[in-house]
Amino acid sequence: MNPLHSFPLAKRLASIVLIGGLFLQACTMEPKRQMIDPARHPDVLATFTVELSSPLIPEAGLSLEWVDPLASHNLNPIYLPMQPIDTLHYQVDAPVKKGQLLRYRYVQTGTGYDVELGINGLPIPSRFFYITEHSHIQDTILGFANIATNISRGSIEGRVILSGSNNPAAGVLITTAGISTTSTIDGKFSLQGIPVGTQNITIFSPDGSVEPLQQQAVVEADAVTPINVSLSARKSVNVTFIVSTPGDTPPLAALRLFGNLSQMGDSYAGLFGGTDLIQNRAVTLSQQGKNKYLAVLQLPVDSEIQYIYSLGDTFWNRETSAKGMFSNRVFFVPDKDTEIEDQVESWETVNYQPITFQFLPPATTSATDHIQIQFNAYGWMDPLDMWPVGDGTYEFQLFSPLNFSKSVDYRFCRSEICGTKDTETQRDQLFSFQAGASALVLPIVGGDWTGWQPSVEPTTVTTEQTEPRGEGFHTAVELSPSYRASWLRYYDAALDSAANLNANTLILPIPWTFRSYNPVWLDLDISQNPSIQDTSVMISHARNKGLKVYLMAVSQYPSSPMTFWEEFSKTESHWDSWFVSVLNFYQSTAHLATATGADGIILGDNVISSILGKTNKTAGIFDVYPENSFQRWDDIFSKVRDEYTGKVLLALNFDDLQNQNGLLSNSIDGFYILNLGMISDTPGNVAGYTESIANKLDETLAPLQSSTGKEIWLGLDFPAITSAYLGFVEISGQSMDTSILDFPAPNQPELVKSLQEQANLYNAVFPEANRRGWINGLVTRKYLVPDNNQDQSSSVRGKPAADIVWYWFSSMTGNPTQ
Helix, strand or coil, rough: CCCCCCCCCCCCCEEEEECCCCCCCCCCCCEEEECCCCCCCCCCEEEEEEECCCCCCCCCCEEEHHHHHHHCCCCCCCCEEEEEEEEECCCCCHHHHHHCEEEEEEEEECCCCCCCCCCCCCCCEEEEEEEECCCCEEEECCCCCCCCCCCCEEEEEEEEECCCCCCCCCCCCEEEECCCECCCCCEEEEEEECCCCEEEEECCEEECCCCCCEEEEEECCCEEEEEEEEEECCCCCEEEEEECCCCCCCCCCCCCEEEHHHHHECCCCCCCCHHCCCCCHHHCCEECCCEEEEEEEEEEEECEEEEEHHHHHCCEEECCCCCCEEEEEEEEECCEEEEEEEEECCCCCCCCEEEEEECCCCCCCCCCCCCEEEEECCCCCEEEECCECCCCEEEEECCCCCCCCCCCCEEEEEECCEECCCCCCCEEEEEEEECCCCCCEEEEECCCCCCCEEEEEEEECCCCCCCCCCCEEEEEEEEEECCHHHHHHHHHHHHHHHHCCEEEEEEEHHHHHHHHCEEEEECCCCCCCCHHHHHHHHHHHHHCCCCEEEEEEEEEECCHHHHHHCCCCHHHHHHHHHHHHHHHHHHHHHHHHHHHHHCEEEEECCHHHHHHHCCCCCCCCCCCCCHHHHHHHHHHHHHHHHHHCCEEEEEEEEHHHHHCCCCCCCCCEEEEEEECCCCCCCCHHHHHHHHHHHHHHHHHHHHHHHHHCCCEEEEEECCCCCHHHHCCEEEEEEEHHHHHHCCCCCCCCCCCECHHHHHHHHHHHHHHCCCCCCCCCEEEEEECCCCCCCCCCCCCCCCCHHHHHHHHHHHCCCCCCC
């Protein structure tokens, strides 16, 4: 072990941050501290010592970066330069307070801004450390973009429970070496790719409801270090925030309180454009009079609360000092109900006057649409809610920051679907501003919403006499697996939209991400996947609307499935790890279904199906595929069946049915057919497609149903493109799954959008499915959550195909169609 060397506390660097080619003076100062009991939270010293795998490049230095989500740290980084001990070791001291949960990471400076990398080769969002006393924090850096990584690794696995009750602690964050995961519904967790040696492990709840735990673990190469911990619940008290704002606060503006807990907007995952906190999940204060606002929160005792007030988010329109400086407010929650009185000094950028954006949305705007403005400072950032004026227009007044050296682009959004088009030319409308010493008012009349031009012509529906199906028939909507934490507010409207189609069943994707291919790591990644808490809210809302709920385990990939399988090490040990990962995922989904009262689970997705059916086209993928793979799959589904009493469906691509030979039929209750494969190899019409679909149903699916006696659910996955009949998407000569088009993916210029072709395929399928009583469910797949959108994706929300779904779902459930 290297000896401990102490150095004087380094001063923060004064920084100029380059934002999308625009120079913006960073404005950060020491936070104001309130209500800090020095006896309970004294000043202590944290010494950071870091080890590199290889020396830095010449002229480079190493710094510790404070990751402050309230300061949009990617746009306003705060550094502590570290001192070299030798070429591989650096150190710095920092004053902190007992009870602080530190968020930090390491950056290579001097030759640019190079953030340390994680196991997936991407910049680490943050490291964590909970301060309980004077602390010596020793870390190992995996590498930087320009430094080769050569570090042995192991893994940490375990379970988290609540002390006293021994109940599992679900949704708790477990983090070490800049790698984080969350505990499952049964409290289990797994961290892969951890550098060998003694590692700091920090365990805490995003909402602060448990006392954080800081401990160490010794990680050995290619070995599993078990950790089982017990966490103590914190009691909560009421904290009342009373705030006075400047006289120029717009009376219609929503004043929000952002803080470092999930209930105060902290996503613990990076958002678009460099921010971390979610505007629509922050606390909205109620107005108590002119420039007076109030909010009452239940907050956990002893939690360190960092917070700010804002008329936008943590970058746009956040409060500043009278001198235009950023400043966080900080206090530790006392053990009794408390009232806090705050005064916002200013919203303004010194020497600049505010800009007022006035927007008249297109006439097609719905009353349920959330109208927003989106700025492009460092890439397109998260949209901000505008304020309804009352005459159909919306307003947003921008106070800060305004000191950009060049103009800043902006556009308008509805429920995070962004962009408008000129009504005559159909070109994208893009606007820009540059502030100055005079106030500006920028009135904008929206042309047409991008992706939303409802037709005035009625939709043609192929109809026939229909007898209502029985109680066991499912008219289902499968939501799109695409997810962003800011979308939770849209789920109610999406569920209403699904119910208006006369759907009686919701299929809710439960996505986990393959975060690494070496080692194989399939995990709930909160930067891409909904948390357990969010999923539970979605299930509750669906059940409250009378919908049956099925949870569908869906695997996702950081870049693409193709990249994952190309890089996947085709060895026996990696296949072993892969099967174990899939089993853990499916068991966790089953446990979640039990805990939330879901009606059933669906196991499998398009990519997993291609492994089951051995149709994955990646070169060499099946060269060392286990000879006992049949038994392994059967074991997976048998173990899930042993633990779960609800209905279990196996999801399969149509083209993968040929290789099943009765596989798993004893362990499942039915098959969810994800698609119908290729309907035709040339463009056709409804009549032409109908014959092909009838053959598929009679020659493949009917024998499957009669031989197994299992339920058959039919998924409809037709993108709104002219070549939807192919059953796949062809881009640059490569065949891809239709999910490549799922929102928020942009339209593919090689493909021609066709709402009519999607409608034709729906019109071809429904009558044929109606005539076959052995079909137990019909599902419209990948239904978009935020709003109507006439893009190229398979979602029918806002498209003519939705009218066809409504007619047939209504007819099949005995609801009127007139």
